[in-house]
Amino acid sequence: MIAAMLLGLVGCASDDVDQYAPFRNQPPQKILDAGEKALADDDYSTAIADLEAMDAVHPFGPYSEQARLDIIYAYYKHDDTDAAIAATERYIRLYPSSAHVDYAYYMRGIAGFKVGLSWVQQKVGVDPALRDIQKLQESYTAFNNLVELYPRSVYATDALVHMAYIRNLVARHELQAGDYYMRRGAYVAAANRATYVVAHFGGSPHVIPALAMLIAA
Numbered sequence: 001m002i003a004a005m006l007l008g009l010v011g012c013a014s015d016d017v018d019q020y021a022p023f024r025n026q027p028p029q030k031i032l033d034a035g036e037k038a039l040a041d042d043d044y045s046t047a048i049a050d051l052e053a054m055d056a057v058h059p060f061g062p063y064s065e066q067a068r069l070d071i072i073y074a075y076y077k078h079d080d081t082d083a084a085i086a087a088t089e090r091y092i093r094l095y096p097s098s099a100h101v102d103y104a105y106y107m108r109g110i111a112g113f114k115v116g117l118s119w120v121q122q123k124v125g126v127d128p129a130l131r132d133i134q135k136l137q138e139s140y141t142a143f144n145n146l147v148e149l150y151p152r153s154v155y156a157t158d159a160l161v162h163m164a165y166i167r168n169l170v171a172r173h174e175l176q177a178g179d180y181y182m183r184r185g186a187y188v189a190a191a192n193r194a195t196y197v198v199a200h201f202g203g204s205p206h207v208i209p210a211l212a213m214l215i216a217a
Contacts (some may be wrong), residue, residue, distance in 0.1 A: 020053045028058040032067050039070060044078035047071075069100055072107050076114070084111040088142075105146035106155035112139030113162055133173050140166045171197050171206040178213050191217040 018024075023031055035050030051071040058064060068091050075084035088108035095101055116136035143159040143166075150156065178193035190213060197210035 020056050023050075023053040023057045026057075028054060028061055028063040031058070032063045032070075035067065035074075036070060039074055039077075042077070044074050047074040048078060048080075065095055065098065065100075068094070069103065072104065076107060076111055081111045081115045085115075102146055102150040102153040102155055105142055105149070106153070106159060109139045109142035109146065109159060109162060112136065112142060113166070115139075116166075133170055136166050136169060140170075167201055168204055168206065171201040171204045171210075175206050175209055175213065178210070182213065182217065187217040 031050055031054040035047050035054060038044070038047035038050060048071065051067050051074060054067040055064065055071070068087065072084055072087045072091065075081070075087055085108060088104045088111065091098075091104040092101055092108070095104075098104075112135050116133065116139060140163055143163045146153060146159045147156045147163070153159075174193045174197045178190040178197075181187070181190035181193065194210040194213040194217065197204070197206055198214070201207060201210075
């Protein structure tokens with residue numbers, strides 16, 4: 001009984017450990033500088049630890065915005081794309097009028113694009129048009145928000161390139177779904193997919209095959 005109580009007390013004590021204790025007496029600029037140095041050295045796990053501590057210990061002040069911007073890239077380079085996406089959305093929510101919010105929109109698109117084209121798809125050669133395209137569609141929306149809200153952004157040109165790629169990928173995805181329905185004799189469903197391509201992807205190289213599918217259906 002006594003041993004169990006002692007174990008319980010030890011467990012409670014470990015739960016109460018302050019992971020940010022080493023940072024609490026450090027000035028915010030020192031923590032930010034350390035995080036940015038780690039980021040420059042490609043030490044992303046250390047950068048994340050420093051920048052997360054900065055956010056926890058000094059959530060307000062002149063350095064907090066930069067820390068929240070830096071951690072987006074740190075998460076992205078550390079292949080924690082879900083955290084990167086969450087960080088971009090938080091930054092956009094907290095700093096909608098910032099001079100750097102276009103970067104947050106851009107990284108939201110880039111992170112979603114990276115998820116959509118996963119390591120397996122890129123390295124093994126699986127056609128991404130055969131995969132779930134929801135993340136790519138979310139990426140497209142982020143890029144579109146960027147170019148509409150900040151057409152003169154330095155990131156706008158690359159966003160447009162990614163948007164064109166995603167459009168063609170989604171169009172091909174719809175055509176492949178249409179082919180699936182054609183092979184099974186579900187001609188109405190196939191025609192619906194082809195119609196969607198014609199209506200939404202004008203200028204895409206997949207429009208002509210979509211028209212051919214409409215005729216065949």
